[in-house]
Amino acid sequence: MPVTRIISGVIAIVLAISVLSLGGIAFAIGIGLLAYLAQQEYFQLVQAKGIEPAIKSTMVATQLLLLCALLAPKFVSVAFPIAGAAIFCYLLFQPKLASIADMSTSILGLFYGGLLPSYWIRLRVELDLNTPIEVASNIPLTGLVDARAATLLTPGLLTTLLAFCCIWAADIGAYFFGKSFGKTRLSAVSPKKTVEGAVFGILSSTLVGAIGAFGLNWAMWLPLGLIFGLIIGIASLVGDLTESLMKRDAGVKDSGQLIPGHGGILDRTDSYIFTAPLVYYFITLILPLFTPTL
16 A cells, blocks of 8 residues: 555544534534535536536535534535535526536535535534433543543534544445455446455444444344444445546546545545434434433
């Protein structure tokens, strides 16, 4: 593995953990910045196909959607169709008649680069709002941190961090195992990806999910943790292949060159996009069904 790729990856993980730990506005700003840069790369791929989407209005609508996820999470599902309608209104009154492709790629940009990432903000914010802070103090941290520091480990932080760790495990496991033992090509969409690497990546995510569920003291931690990690492993792979499909259609190798050794922002965040809503609904809908009430 190139040294620049390792260094860039370590720096990215450190920055992610730092912003995640801050939570609130800082975390929302971090997601907003990533969404802005990722959408720029997405629209460059779209324009390479000769399509003219509503770039500026979509990117503004995206930032407003992410702000809504921070300030009024439950209204995101309302804000999304309103934002979509506003984008269509913009396209309707352009001098050049918009095509179906122009409209479709604009809404896809809002969905892919705005709505889906907004679930990370919702997860980080809503869990801390709806879960008593005292929950964090029950986590076994003997010899590591004092009681005061333990209160910083909120449910929103710990759950989101576990999801991120599953994604990292899937990416790292698939890369190294695929490089060393991969022989069977997974898909024509991404010729370098192998079945062996994909399977090991998913298994790595599943294992981390189970370990994390045990550490967070989930009820029925083993089956729920395994399912949690499995969902993330599969969703991160789908996100990766989806971005590869867009790049192949646009005829480019990387979505950008912002991150040395990795390519663009989309190349490094594609695993997080489809994962976000699945993690959110697993934690908010599935997990409570197995959590005993007092």
